[in-house]
Amino acid sequence: MKILVGIKRVVDFNVRIRVRSDGSGVETDGVKMSINPFDEIALEQALRIRESGQAEEVIVVSAGGDECQQQIRTALAMGADRGILIRTDGALQPLTTARALLKVVEQEHVGLVILGKQAIDGDYSQTGQMLAALWDRPQATFASKLELGEGTARVTREVDAGLETIEVELPAVITVDLRLNEPRFVKLPDIMKAKRKPLDLIEFSELGLSAENDLAVSNYHPPAARARGILVENAAQLVAELNKRGLVQRSGTPSRSTKK
């Protein structure tokens, strides 16, 4: 079985986000870029499946400019067998990304697709579900546990109500949550080895797709700041302050709405 893992180049999650003053976007010049953390978890899971003998090959795919080759090389250093870059100048929105991924899935006869549950830049959380829909295959999103059986996957999903378990037939699309695993660190010799691993380029323009029904995104701005708070010295002062603001009554129940 081949496993396809999608990775996205994003602003590193430790970087403090700055919105450009002209509202045209988020500052990425001179900013550290990394693999989307959820995608690293997806890749780690794919590697573990291959190492357990349940898959033969792990392919990583990314869509974007040539600079995305850096993140693909990192994924290859982690242990992926080969990489594919769907080269495009503009950022693809989820529907178009899903359509492009479907092309790769069909070309490569992939048995399992593992993606991050969302990218930490656009926070869309759509691509995996869309790929599953277009492929007419099952989806198992927000996975915190994954067990492969004979042509099936049993997936525990982190949902608001707790932990939901579903069983899906393969091929399927699985999107992963943070607690699924802890991705391995890349070792220096692996970085050298990764340079020799194959990385194929596919021009997006040659896939026969066009970006349809894109959302127009504009007017990037920082969120409204909260008013500066106060410090109190001890529990008694805290209770007095809560009382003053009408947030707790003596009975301890909230008495006044402060919600905007």
Next chain:
Amino acid sequence: MTKILIIAEHDGNTLNPSTAHCVSCADAIGGDTEILVLASDGQAVAEQAASTKGVMTVHLVQGGHLEAPLAANWANEIVAMADGYSHILGPSTTLGRDLMPRVAALLGVNQVSDIMAVESSHHFKRPIYAGNAIVDVQAPEGTTVVATVRTASWSGAEAGGSASVITHDAVAGPVSHTAFVGLESGGSDRPDLQTAKVVISGGRALGSSESFNLIYALADKLGAGVGASRAAVDAGYVPNDMQVGQTGKIIAPELYMAFGISGAIQHVTGIKDAGTIVAVNKDPDAPIFELADIGLVGDLFTVLPELTELLS
């Protein structure tokens, strides 16, 4: 003509409050608002939906395979009903985030994720980068808007409506490739995190699941819901359904009290819309104090019992 279909979230018996938040968003868009209840036996849920103010019609589609909210089954029913609606909305809960993109793809549109404000029928505001930036998003005119509603940005529509309920049979059969196995819930009878007026949360500094009893004691005094930081969940002190933050629940209680939570950006994202934020932490430099309306630098193991005592 704006005609909005809201996908109801429920557990088979009770309508989830997230649905009423979607109705508020639909009110802001304007137009006729209808609710779709997909269920195995959904009469009770449909009646609750019908009593939501601002709702004109409730459609109840029943089928055994619709009992568990499997996206593959639910999406097929929604798509079968989509004709004639300008908007299809779901909550930005794990249900909506799983389901709605599948619907959007089947309808050939991108989804507008996490609507926090409505500018016009096809023009919205939404957060990106974990809420560190806000953007305007415009869906193409003439296409169906499929969207999730950021529930913390909207208050719930009130009761007092009297919509009619129309019952339909499911049109699509069950998909054979996906089966529901089970749901293991945290099993707390405390107020639901996403609707509680007061939420008390604990972080890694609690140090153990036993120490969370200090949090529960205060929460019981205040009738509060109990949350936790990712660190506390990862450490195994509490189950995952208590996690507040970007990868957990995004909440907007009137009062939020954080104990021993440093205030990592991923946690802060989940509480920014709270009315008043109280932080208690030993570390005066903890980032949570930048956000807190009332801060107390101190040891939570001293402060928590004192507070519980003082509020008795």
